[in-house]
């Protein structure tokens with residue numbers, strides 16, 4: 509593709525103005541917004557204001573005057589608009605891992621007659637680990653069953669308590685058909701828990717229209733909530749009365765400030781809160797969510813597809829001869845907003861890329877993963893990233909010893 513046609517794509521980009529809403533370092537092409545979203549400029553101001561005014565001046569009064577106490581529900585309600593849920597069906601709380609555990613335990617406890625949790629091999633590790641630990645805690649005859657995605661729907665039976673799936677796969681960007689899986693599960697009386705960590709803020713979602721039961725999602729990836737941002741959980745209203753959190757903390761109590769001795773869960777989604785919300789972190793997350801609410805997720809999806817198409821085409825032509833092969837959905841198929849390639853030396857190649865300012869990440873054993881974030885990436889960035897990748901492969905600069913050393917975080 510000629511440089512003028514790439515420039516034309518950027519000139520016609522309806523999201524082009526959003527790039528300046530982020531603080532991006534000079535000389536970096538950031539292809540890891542699927543793992544840690546970039547810093548929105550407004551977030552630094554927002555967190556500063558919460559610190560100076562609400563905390564510094566308001567002090568404890570701010571629980572009421574700045575509505576800190578309502579923040580988990582307020583921000584949850586905003587996330588609901590991004591994922592096609594009703595505002596009272598989502599709260600911000602804890603980490604994705606903890607929210608997975610709370611919902612898995614709640615379902616298994618409510619449905620002791622069904623013994624199987626069904627998931628897929630290669631699901632995100634924490635999802636499977638949280639099932640294992642829930643099973644160890646609850647005991648009995650319950651078990652985790654893993655079925656590959658092409659036969660998964662057939663494996664749902666009237667003994668399946670819960671189907672636990674990651675909607676957009678963290679390595680491959682494969683996407684499940686949420687409506688179809690949910691319908692297959694409901695036909696057998698099973699519930700589905702969707703992990704939306706690589707979906708929210710990346711692809712349009714319609715939880716209510718799909719009949720979704722339960723979901724969790726991550727705040728620090730495509731939502732740009734900041735490192736370790738709080739996560740969220742979704743429980744469809746029809747399940748509010750029957751599911752109870754295994755962590756009956758006071759913030760999930762019907763009347764937290766009655767200070768009574770006995771736990772009584774709140775009637776709505778608030779029953780899935782546990783302890784005091786981290787207000788500074790919730791403020792940063794809210795700022796990232798607010799930015800997403802300005803844009804149409806269909807427009808985001810279209811640009812994501814176009815960026816991915818360009819990236820896949822360029823790599824296929826220029827890098828495939830060096831042993832780089834596409835992983836996940838082929839060009840044109842539904843996908844999440846990251847693109848992954850396999851190469852036996854993927855770790856060292858990624859280190860060489862990062863050293864030259866092209867930041868993606870590596871997922872063992874051999875996957876180079878590149879996040880394509882439509883709000884702050886240009887088509888020009890994609891082509892320049894492939895320029896560097898091609899150069900690293902052609903010169904074999906990845907062979908340098910410093911790129912062979914595995915760091916703690918890959």
Ligand SMILES: *Cc1c(COP(=O)(O)O)cnc(C)c1O
Nearest residue numbers: 603604605632674678703705726
């Ligand atoms: C990133 C991610 C998580 C993160 O869980 P934490 O509790 O925040 O560490 C969970 N599930 C999936 C699918 C993810 O991609």
